[in-house]
Amino acid sequence: MLTVSVIVPWRGGDAHRDAAWSWVRARWAEQFPGWQVVTGTPPEGAWCKSAAVAAALPDAQGDVLVVADADVWCDGVLQAVTAIVEGAPWAVPHHQVRRLDETSTRAVLDGTPIGSPQRLVQRAYAGVAGGGMTVLPHATYRRVPLDTRFTGWGQEDEAWALALTCLAGAPWRGTGPLWHLWHPPQPRLTRRWGSDESLTLWDRYWRARNDPGAMRDLLDEQRCEGAEHG
Structure with a gap:
């Protein structure tokens, strides 16, 4: 029976996120x-x-990892773990992302069941693979980690998904929603793009997406840079 560890990248200090x-x-x-x-x-x-996940990784004992944001929930996570047990290289538990507005989030926190009729801050959209909640074998994360060179918010998840698909294979994907609880948005260029630096690094992942050798070089490069600064 495989064991499961949920890794939650976390930094407190904001009342809504807390x-x-x-x-x-x-x-x-x-x-x-x-x-x-x-x-x-x-x-x-x-x-x-990536640094937040790395801080948790030494304590994570599970054969399967669920890397999950602190403000999301997806009922499909058990099916995603089952898919890993059955041999999927990695898994995205959800399809749509549904971002609750502030009032609906407060209602959920007060006990209203999530998924009942609730208002969203924007129309539901197809979630980015690698973001929100991702399920994968522990050994695969060790081999294909998030890139420590992404800072702030934006593109780190998309780059990771490109690396995982290139080096591990296409993911299993669930069909249910990922519910996102409201909090004030984080600083970034736009909702789509985080920063010029992150966009430039993501572009390198995009160019390497069909070239396993180039993708491994990217991962080795960030490991070397991390060792130099460690």
Whole structure:
């Protein structure tokens, strides 16, 4: 029987995000009491999702990892874990992302069932693979990690999905929604793009998406840069 660890990249300090994580953390405990939940916090300074995951990884004992944001929930995560057990290289539990507005989020936090008629801040859209919630074998994450050179918010998830698809294979994908609890948006160029630096790095991943050798070089490059700064 494979074991599961949920890794949540996390940095507190915002009341809305803190409240969302409190609700999500209770949901993990209620729905999957046998799963390990580990939070990871990056060093002080600019947010870095990869550094947050790296901080949690030494404590993550599961054969399967669920890398999940602190403000999302997806009922399809069990099916995604099952897909990994059955041999999928990695999995995206959801299809649509549904971002609740502030009022609906408050109602959920107060006990309204998530998924009941609720208002969204924008029309539901197809979620980006690698973002929100991603399920994969622990060994695969060690081989194909998030890139530490992405800081702030934007493009780190998309680049990771390109690397995983190139080096591990196409993901299994669920059909249900990923619910996102409202909090004030993070600073970025646009909703789509995080920063000029992240866009430039993502473009390198995009160019390497069909070239396993070039993709491995990108991953080795970021590991070397991380070692130099460690």
